[in-house]
Amino acid sequence: xxxxxxxxKFDVIIVxxxxxxxxxxxxxxxxxxxxxxxxxxxxxxxxxxxxxxVSAINIVSERILQRLHCWDEISTKKISPFREIxxxxxxxxxxxxxxxxxxGREYLGNIVANEELIQVLLNRAKELPNLFLFCPVQINVMMxxxxxxxxxxxDETKFESKLLVGADGAESWVRKTLNIPVEExxxxxxxxxxxxxxxxxxxxxxxxxxxENGPIAFLPLExx
Numbered sequence: 290x291x292x293x294x295x296x297x298k299f300d301v302i303i304v305x306x307x308x309x310x311x312x313x314x315x316x317x318x319x320x321x322x323x324x325x326x327x328x329x330x331x332x333x334x335x336x337x338x339x340x341x342x343v344s345a346i347n348i349v350s351e352r353i354l355q356r357l358h359c360w361d362e363i364s365t366k367k368i369s370p371f372r373e374i375x376x377x378x379x380x381x382x383x384x385x386x387x388x389x390x391x392x393g394r395e396y397l398g399n400i401v402a403n404e405e406l407i408q409v410l411l412n413r414a415k416e417l418p419n420l421f422l423f424c425p426v427q428i429n430v431m432m433x434x435x436x437x438x439x440x441x442x443x444d445e446t447k448f449e450s451k452l453l454v455g456a457d458g459a460e461s462w463v464r465k466t467l468n469i470p471v472e473e474x475x476x477x478x479x480x481x482x483x484x485x486x487x488x489x490x491x492x493x494x495x496x497x498x499x500x501e502n503g504p505i506a507f508l509p510l511e512x513x
Contacts, residue, residue: 295447296447296448296449297325297446297447297448297449298448298449298450299323299324299325299421299448299449299450300317300322300323300324300450300451300452301314301317301322301323301324301325301450301452301453301454302324302325302327302438302440302448302450302452302453302454303317303324303325303326303327303453303454303456304327304328304428304453304454304455304456304457304462304463305327305328305455305456305457305458305461305463306326306327306328306332306407306411306422306424306456307407307456307457307458308344308403308406308407308410309456310326310328310454310456310457311326311407311410311411311414312353312357312410313454313456314326314414314420315357315359315410315413315414315417315420316357318414318417318419318420319357319417321419322419323419323421324419324420324421325421325423325448325450326414326420326421326422326423326424327423327424327426327428327440327442327448328422328423328424328425328426329424329425329426329427329428329457330424330425331424331425332407332411332424342402342403342404342482343400343401343402343403343508343510344400344401344403344406345371345398345399345400345495345508346363346368346398346399346400346401346406347397347398348392348394348397348398350398351398351399357410357413358413359409359410359413362409362412362413363401363405363406363409366401366402366405366409367402367405367511368399368400368401368511369399369400369493369508369509369510369511370395370396370398370399370400370493371396371397371398371399371400371493371494371495371508371509372388372389372395372396372397372493372494373386373387373388373389373397373492373493373494373495374386374387374397374494374495374496374497375387375494375495375496375497376496376497376498376499377496377497377498377499378498378499379498379499379500379501396493400495400508400509400510423442423446426442426443426444426446427442427443427444428440428441428442428443428462429441429442429443431463431466431467433467436451437449437450437451438450438451438452438453455467455469478503484510487507491507491509491510492509493509494509495507495508495509
């Protein structure tokens, strides 16, 4: 990072410190780049323990997290391995099964609570000397001038970089501000996410069934 006329200059500016933004920031800073990570929301110091949103981490994603020196800490959390994936149709006639036996491993992946994953990535980000986290910060102005991205925040903080990464979600402010076109298609569906306790054990199997009124999926969680 360099500072000139109260402008903080970086090799890369990343907007959005969710899982994609944090992984990109850790990866790029590990390559020796000076990275600024801007996030509008305040982070929770400790996870709430309410695992409503979870992610399925497959073997390839696990290897990425290992390379970023994050997996060892994640593996100490309440992760839930899944060893099989079963997909079926509404009538129960068609069925596809993926098994850990097919790949010669102990599992196909792990279910990890999103807030636990973000906390581990955040801890790793804070360890890197050339990764600077600005949170919470509200961007007011963003413009591109002579191949340089210029950002001004509500607290008068100014940033400049030649590379900008918009990792601020489906309703990306970065995308809308820069008028980047996207093609959208309404599905007219609503998703309901909940943690449930079943009468029978899940057996470390992820299940999905495609019904006429929409799919239903169950992901195995520890002690759930």
